[in-house]
Amino acid sequence: xxxxxxxxxxxxxxxxxxxxxxxxxxxxxxxxxxxxxxxxxxxxxxxxxxxxxxxxxxxxxxxxxxxxxxxxxxxxxxxxxxxxxxxxxxxxxxxxxxxxxxxxxxxxxxxxxxxxxxxxxxxxxxxxxxxxxxxxxxxxxxxxxxxxxxxxxxxxxxxxxxxxxxxxxxxxxxxxxxxxxxxxxxxxxxxxxxxxxxxxxxxxxxxxxxxxxxxxxxxxxxxxxxxxxxxxxxxxxxxxxxxxxxxxxxxxxxxxxxxxxxxxxxxxxxxxxxxxxxxxxxxxxxxxxxxxxxxxxxxxxxxxxxxxxxxxxxxxxxxxxxxxxxxxxxxxxxxxxxxxxxxxxxxxxxxxxxxxxxxxxxxxxxxxxxxxxxxxxxxxxxxxxxxxxxxxxxxxxxxxxxxxxxxxxxxxxxxxxxxxxxxxxxxxxxxxxxxxxxxxxxxxxxxxxxxxxxxxxxxxxxxxxxxxxxxxxxxxxxxxxxxxxxxxxxxxxxxxxxxxxxxxxxxxxxxxxxxxxxxxxxxxxxxxxxxxxxxxxxxxxxxxxxxxxxxxxxxxxxxxxxxxxxxxxxxxxxxxxxxxxxxxxxxxxxxxxxxxxxxxxxxxxxxxxxxxxxxxxxxxxxxxxxxxxxxxxxxxxxxxxxxxxxxxxxxxxxxxxxxxxxxxxxxxxxxxxxxxxxxxxxxxxxxxxxxxxxxxxxxxxxxxxxxxxxxxxxxxxxxxxxxxxxxxxxxxxxxxxxxxxxxxxxxxxxxxxxxxxxxxxxxxxxxx
Amino acid sequence: xxxxxxxxxxxxxxxxxxxxxxxxxxxxxxxxxxxxxxxxxxxxxxxxxxxxxxxxxxxxxxxxxxxxxxxxxxxxxxxxxxxxxxxxxxxxxxxxxxxxxxxxxxxxxxxxxxxxx
Numbered sequence: 001x002x003x004x005x006x007x008x009x010x011x012x013x014x015x016x017x018x019x020x021x022x023x024x025x026x027x028x029x030x031x032x033x034x035x036x037x038x039x040x041x042x043x044x045x046x047x048x049x050x051x052x053x054x055x056x057x058x059x060x061x062x063x064x065x066x067x068x069x070x071x072x073x074x075x076x077x078x079x080x081x082x083x084x085x086x087x088x089x090x091x092x093x094x095x096x097x098x099x100x101x102x103x104x105x106x107x108x109x110x111x112x113x114x115x116x117x118x119x120x121x122x123x124x125x126x127x128x129x130x131x132x133x134x135x136x137x138x139x140x141x142x143x144x145x146x147x148x149x150x151x152x153x154x155x156x157x158x159x160x161x162x163x164x165x166x167x168x169x170x171x172x173x174x175x176x177x178x179x180x181x182x183x184x185x186x187x188x189x190x191x192x193x194x195x196x197x198x199x200x201x202x203x204x205x206x207x208x209x210x211x212x213x214x215x216x217x218x219x220x221x222x223x224x225x226x227x228x229x230x231x232x233x234x235x236x237x238x239x240x241x242x243x244x245x246x247x248x249x250x251x252x253x254x255x256x257x258x259x260x261x262x263x264x265x266x267x268x269x270x271x272x273x274x275x276x277x278x279x280x281x282x283x284x285x286x287x288x289x290x291x292x293x294x295x296x297x298x299x300x301x302x303x304x305x306x307x308x309x310x311x312x313x314x315x316x317x318x319x320x321x322x323x324x325x326x327x328x329x330x331x332x333x334x335x336x337x338x339x340x341x342x343x344x345x346x347x348x349x350x351x352x353x354x355x356x357x358x359x360x361x362x363x364x365x366x367x368x369x370x371x372x373x374x375x376x377x378x379x380x381x382x383x384x385x386x387x388x389x390x391x392x393x394x395x396x397x398x399x400x401x402x403x404x405x406x407x408x409x410x411x412x413x414x415x416x417x418x419x420x421x422x423x424x425x426x427x428x429x430x431x432x433x434x435x436x437x438x439x440x441x442x443x444x445x446x447x448x449x450x451x452x453x454x455x456x457x458x459x460x461x462x463x464x465x466x467x468x469x470x471x472x473x474x475x476x477x478x479x480x481x482x483x484x485x486x487x488x489x490x491x492x493x494x495x496x497x498x499x500x501x502x503x504x505x506x507x508x509x510x511x512x513x514x515x516x517x518x519x520x521x522x523x524x525x526x527x528x529x530x531x532x533x534x535x536x537x538x539x540x541x542x543x544x545x546x547x548x549x550x551x552x553x554x555x556x557x558x559x560x561x562x563x564x565x566x567x568x569x570x571x572x573x574x575x576x577x578x579x580x581x582x583x584x585x586x587x588x589x590x591x592x593x594x595x596x597x598x599x600x601x602x603x604x605x606x607x608x609x610x611x612x613x614x615x616x617x618x619x620x621x622x623x624x625x626x627x628x629x630x631x632x633x634x635x636x637x638x639x640x641x642x643x644x645x646x647x648x649x650x651x652x653x654x655x656x657x658x659x660x661x662x663x664x665x666x667x668x669x670x671x672x673x674x675x676x677x678x679x680x681x682x683x684x685x686x687x688x689x690x691x692x693x694x695x696x697x698x699x700x701x702x703x704x705x706x707x708x709x710x711x712x713x714x715x716x717x718x719x720x721x722x723x724x725x726x727x728x729x730x731x732x733x734x735x736x737x738x739x740x741x742x743x744x745x746x747x748x749x750x751x752x753x754x755x756x757x758x759x760x761x762x763x764x765x766x767x768x
Numbered sequence: 769x770x771x772x773x774x775x776x777x778x779x780x781x782x783x784x785x786x787x788x789x790x791x792x793x794x795x796x797x798x799x800x801x802x803x804x805x806x807x808x809x810x811x812x813x814x815x816x817x818x819x820x821x822x823x824x825x826x827x828x829x830x831x832x833x834x835x836x837x838x839x840x841x842x843x844x845x846x847x848x849x850x851x852x853x854x855x856x857x858x859x860x861x862x863x864x865x866x867x868x869x870x871x872x873x874x875x876x877x878x879x880x881x882x883x884x885x
Binding site for chain 2: 637
């Protein structure tokens with residue numbers, strides 16, 4: 001399974017190169033790769049159908065539980081087959097759709113990358129593995145939505161999709177990690193075994209919320225549904241593949257995968273049913289208000305995703321079966337309809353419902369495909385959509401509310417099916433829409449195949465899809481005995497009555513559609529407060545606030561930076577000091593004052609007086625001299641406390657500094673008064689705070705003398721080993737000789753810098 | 769003196785920081801020098817003050833005899849002072865250069881200049 005993914009990634013990387021080498025024929029190897037993967041996943045069928053789970057494992061970072069672990073069960077296989085088969089068709093379709101695009105190679109790169117990531121997502125058993133694939137699908141979706149980079153709408157939509165699904169992905173990661181902490185397992189199979197631990201853990205509720213945010217953003221559930229219609233800015237093959245058949249179902253897949261782990265407590269079921277139900281109704285209602293074919297399909301997709309989530313939330317055996325069948329049916333018919341819409345767009349240059357009439361004669365094959373898919377969508381016998389719809393009704397018979405949700409969505413689906421399957425293609429009209437060109441083989445073959453499979457699977461429902469779906473249901477329910485025996489004809493049941501009723505209601509809605517379309521303008525003000533508007537407002541505000549914050553924090557003044565650093569340092573110091581440090585022993589301190597010698601006091605007062613003078617003076621020369629005075633006083637202190645070498649160095653350095661200053665003084669500007677009165681006090685306060693804190697620290701440290709091992713070591717060894725009596729010198733040139741070499745290097749670099757600064761004249765072209 | 773020296777070093781720190789926060793480049797350099805001086809003294813004080821006894825082994829002994837000052841902070845200080853000097857010299861030359869190029873040593877004006885470009 002891992003090698004299959006590697007092949008996918010390699011194929012993705014090779015796509016642009018192949019395009020450069022063989023031009024538009026790049027489609028052949030890409031379709032073949034997808035088909036190869038499809039065949040490869042088909043080889044799993046016999047084992048999986050017998051109920052075996054195939055496992056594959058490679059260590060990556062075993063200490064952290066991050067491993068390449070793959071697992072194939074019914075649910076994974078169902079998705080993998082769907083993704084690879086659909087992938088092959090979309091690859092073929094794309095070469096027809098983007099036949100003149102110079103970036104076709106790049107398109108295949110993104111598309112293949114997405115397919116691989118999606119396959120990785122559905123086959124991985126390790127949560128980190130899944131998360132990486134999850135994020136990869138988000139990123140490739142971003143790249144694909146924004147494929148027409150010149151279009152601003154496409155860029156905005158891509159950015160929006162990435163932000164929404166990316167933030168959801170972060171929440172998901174947090175949720176998955178919480179779950180795995182609570183059960184101490186990093187694989188879905190392990191988590192399923194430890195479900196008791198997960199559900200009783202205190203992390204259960206936060207984990208569920210985080211996981212749901214992740215899945216809802218990915219699967220466009222209310223209130224995160226708004227990115228999906230905007231994502232229709234992508235080229236149509238992308239909309240068909242990512243935003244209807246596969247990627248948006250990744251959230252559904254993960255919910256189904258986690259169902260055995262998290263299902264049980266009420267919160268899981270109610271959250272799913274509530275979000276799913278609202279989404280299903282909202283999508284259905286919004287779909288009827290639009291006239292753009294792609295927008296209509298996008299909103300029905302949202303509605304369908306809502307139904308899937310609702311069924312998962314219901315969680316009964318029936319509901320899970322209904323979910324799986326409907327998922328398969330939806331992928332087939334919605335993919336077809338999207339592809340057909342792409343053809344219409346391609347051939348006529350418009351997707352507006354009101355401009356499209358009687359396309360059938362010109363686009364025969366596409367018309368058939370659309371009609372077949374529409375029949376499946378409307379849930380007409382004997383399509384697989386019919387089976388799905390029957391199961392949906394059957395599983396919700398006990399709850400009137402959910403039944404109503406199903407009914408509303410169903411009615412909308414019927415109305416939309418009539419629009420696309422009948423009105424656009426076959427309804428006789430006086431002003432027939434002119435085709436700019438005919439749709440070629442690549443554009444009508446893939447939808448026709450998909451629609452045909454929808455019919456075929458419906459007729460053969462009891463023999464072909466049934467066994468695989470049964471294994472899928474067992475994986476979702478974590479119940480090895482779950483039975484799923486599909487049959488096309490259930491007899492004359494109340495459910496059949498409901499189906500018929502739905503179709504009749506759908507026809508009624510369809511006949512009122514023109515009236516609805518003229519009235520929706522009245523609803524426009526409401527959308528100003530919708531999630532999409534909220535998103536844009538938040539986004540703008542975020543940028544404005546971030547800019548203001550950055551300008552406030554990093555205003556480009558050196559003193560602000562120094563001030564922030566010092567304040568933070570003081571804060572840290574105060575925090576540490578107030579926690580658990582003893583106070584200063586004041587009586588001892590006062591007692592110590594008696595030992596002060598007079599000459600020490602003289603030097604000390606010299607320093608203080610010099611400082612005070614320095615603060616007041618405005619003459620450069622005086623300040624340099626006073627600086628020298630302070631330096632010399634420091635040197636005196638070094639002598640007094642047993643450090644003659646340090647003192648000599650200090651004397652030397654201080655003299656040199658004064659000399660350099662004086663030499664360059666005539667080149668320096670005079671002091672000018674530059675500070676504002678108010679800021680001055682602020683700076684004084686910070687300086688005094690910092691100075692007193694340092695004093696306090698010194699006093700504290702002095703109180704706790706630590707016996708130094710190093711002192712003893714050097715005291716003993718410097719004559720015995722290095723034959724030198726001046727210990728400090730011995731340390732510098734012998735024990736730590738290399739450090740001194742480093743120090744010399746630093747000085748040499750500084751000297752080089754000084755030299756170039758003095759000699760280099762950038763005004764004269766950089767030459768000395 | 770153990771009590772008074774920290775007070776002095778603290779005021780050196782305060783004065784150094786105050787100058788660094790100044791707008792005039794020349795004063796910033798003065799502040800840097802003061803701050804460096806204060807840091808050196810800080811190390812020296814924290815390392816332990818010993819009156820009289822230098823870290824030098826007497827002629828007739830083979831090992832150092834207490835009381836003698838801790839040589840480790842002194843070695844650190846020597847390095848710090850020398851490197852500090854390198855920085856000071858570089859900074860002094862730098863402000864000269866800045867003044868030559870921009871005809872100003874006011875940091876705020878330099879920033880405006882930068883924005884104008």
